[in-house]
Amino acid sequence: MDFLRNLGDIGLFIHAMIDAIIFPIPALFSQLSLSALSPDRAIWLATIGFAGCLIGTPIGYGIGKVSGSLVLNKIMKKKWYDSATALFTKHGEAAILVGAFTPIPFKIFTILSGCMNYPLWKLLSYAAIGRAVKFYTVGVLFYVYGRAAENMVDSVLTIILVSVGILIGGVWFTVRMIKNRKKKRSETSVVQPPKDSIDVTAGEE
Known part of the structure; x- marks a missing residue:
């Protein structure tokens, strides 16, 4: 962490990138340290972290393609791995959105x-949406309130992230319900032909 902080902007970029791959400590800590030192650059720092995360995301994805189960079993308890797998299988989009801007x-x-x-x-x-919320919330807080934001981040960030999480979850659930209803209606119409067509056929016979 000290090594990454000493690299400044480049260190934040690297931290955000490897945070999406294998590094155990979230990039938020580097962002907080650098934003506290230079609040006027907080938005720029948020952009650097956001870019690093998006570049690291496909690399983490590639690791998963090659040896995902092996890696996850090494860094996670088995019950966490099983729970995460079940959640992801059932609610893939929601799981990514929630994971993108939570701890x-x-x-x-x-x-x-x-x-x-x-x-x-x-x-x-989905990673772009979630990570943008997280990085830029911190960036805006420091840019507006300066170093005083350091004492606000925990409480304000938690409230904002939970609120956004509920909002996204609600929208996702609504869209999912609408899609399921449309799917059921289309299946029903395929299985049961309209009555008019049956009557017409019967009349022609």
Whole structure:
């Protein structure tokens, strides 16, 4: 961590990139340290972290494709791995969105996506949304409030992230329900032909 902090912007970029691959400590800590030193550059630092994360995401995905189960079993307890797998299988999009901006190590979701052959473009799309919320929330707080934001980050960030998480979860659940209803209606219409067509056929006979 000290080595990465001493590298400044480059260190934050590297930290954010390897955070999405294998590094155990979230890039948030590097972002906080550098933003506290230079609040006027907080938005730029958020952009650097965001870019690093997006570049690291496909690499974590590739690791998952090659040897995901082996890697995850090394860095996670078996019960966590089983729970994460079940959650991802049932709610893939929601799992990525939640994992992207919560304290849950993001590498778990990048590796798990590759392991389960989840589409890479979807992973990048949802990761971009979630990670943008996390990095830029911290950046804006420091840019607006300066070093005083250091005492606000924990409480404000938690409230914002939970609120955004509930909002995204609600939207995702609504969209999912609408899709399921449309799917059921289409299946029903295929199985049962319209009554009018049956009557017409009967009349012609």
